[in-house]
Amino acid sequence: MKIGLALAGGGASGGAHVGVIRALEEAGVEISVIGGTSSGAIVAGLYASGVSTSQMLTLLPSLTRKQIDVDFSQFPRLLRRQYTGGLLRGDRLHTFIREAVNDRDMTEVKTPLAIAATDLQTGREVIFASQPCPSPVIRILDDDRQVPLWHVVHHAPLATAIRASISIPLVFQPLHWEDMILADGGLVDNCPVEPVRALGADFVIAVDTITPFLRLRGTLPLRVRSLLQQIVNIGLARHAALSALRADVFLAPAVGPIGALDFPRLAAVAERGYEYTKERIDSLSHALHFHS
Numbered sequence: 001m002k003i004g005l006a007l008a009g010g011g012a013s014g015g016a017h018v019g020v021i022r023a024l025e026e027a028g029v030e031i032s033v034i035g036g037t038s039s040g041a042i043v044a045g046l047y048a049s050g051v052s053t054s055q056m057l058t059l060l061p062s063l064t065r066k067q068i069d070v071d072f073s074q075f076p077r078l079l080r081r082q083y084t085g086g087l088l089r090g091d092r093l094h095t096f097i098r099e100a101v102n103d104r105d106m107t108e109v110k111t112p113l114a115i116a117a118t119d120l121q122t123g124r125e126v127i128f129a130s131q132p133c134p135s136p137v138i139r140i141l142d143d144d145r146q147v148p149l150w151h152v153v154h155h156a157p158l159a160t161a162i163r164a165s166i167s168i169p170l171v172f173q174p175l176h177w178e179d180m181i182l183a184d185g186g187l188v189d190n191c192p193v194e195p196v197r198a199l200g201a202d203f204v205i206a207v208d209t210i211t212p213f214l215r216l217r218g219t220l221p222l223r224v225r226s227l228l229q230q231i232v233n234i235g236l237a238r239h240a241a242l243s244a245l246r247a248d249v250f251l252a253p254a255v256g257p258i259g260a261l262d263f264p265r266l267a268a269v270a271e272r273g274y275e276y277t278k279e280r281i282d283s284l285s286h287a288l289h290f291h292s
Helices: 011-026 039-048 053-062 074-079 091-100 158-165 193-198 210-215 224-246 263-278 281-291
Strands: 003-007 033-037 086-088 113-119 125-129 137-139 146-148 150-153 170-172 175-177 180-184 203-207 249-251
Touching: 003 011, 003 039, 003 193, 011 039, 011 053, 011 203, 011 263, 033 039, 033 193, 039 053, 039 091, 039 113, 039 158, 053 263, 091 158, 113 158, 113 193, 125 158, 158 175, 158 180, 193 203, 193 224, 203 224, 203 281, 210 224, 224 249, 263 281
Parallel strands: 003 033, 003 203, 033 113, 086 170, 125 150, 203 249
Antiparallel strands: 113 125, 113 180, 137 146, 175 180
């Protein structure tokens, strides 16, 4: 039985995915297929490239503000209402990821991989996949057309796929790839359960960190920034709920309040994901045995 892992986006809280993988490996759960969105795409891409969880715990906390390259040319454009998509270029982060995955192409990874992004021009999901990843089709009533749910890209640098998936709208500048303008996959599929299944997984474990984070809030401060963040989290939590319906097992480690770019805390967040998963290994083993 092929076990798949779908890792949701959630900024630095996605570091919990590293701990989840570590706990699964210790329990002898072999991950045959992996996929991710946004921060989940970073962890999924590293894992598929053969980077161990111990290496990730050394590598990821080294992400600092130095990798956040502000495009200062956008500030005067912002005043003239000619803002072009994001204050952060993402070039340094792209370079960091490219070096971490050893300049691999999507087709060169060791574990079948799916990374989700969004084409801003069409609103469609774009799946960067290491091998064939057949899409479900939408049949239009009284029409012969069959519209694929996602568009598949096979031949692309792995770092490019990850850079597209983490392009948070209005924060990171979108990525122009071929004839598409690509942004964060969380806009359409924050936890790519179905693409992981399409890559051949028989049993899919979905991991989400946004839902418990949303529940930790007390009274919501009625400030613009707080409201915008809450609106984003509500949308992502809804994606997580839909992923829970499609997955065979749904894990939601509570990592506590953490900023989206608070990379130095990734080790602590990973530890929480590890402890959370260890406590549920018996239940997971039972589900796997029942499924087989």
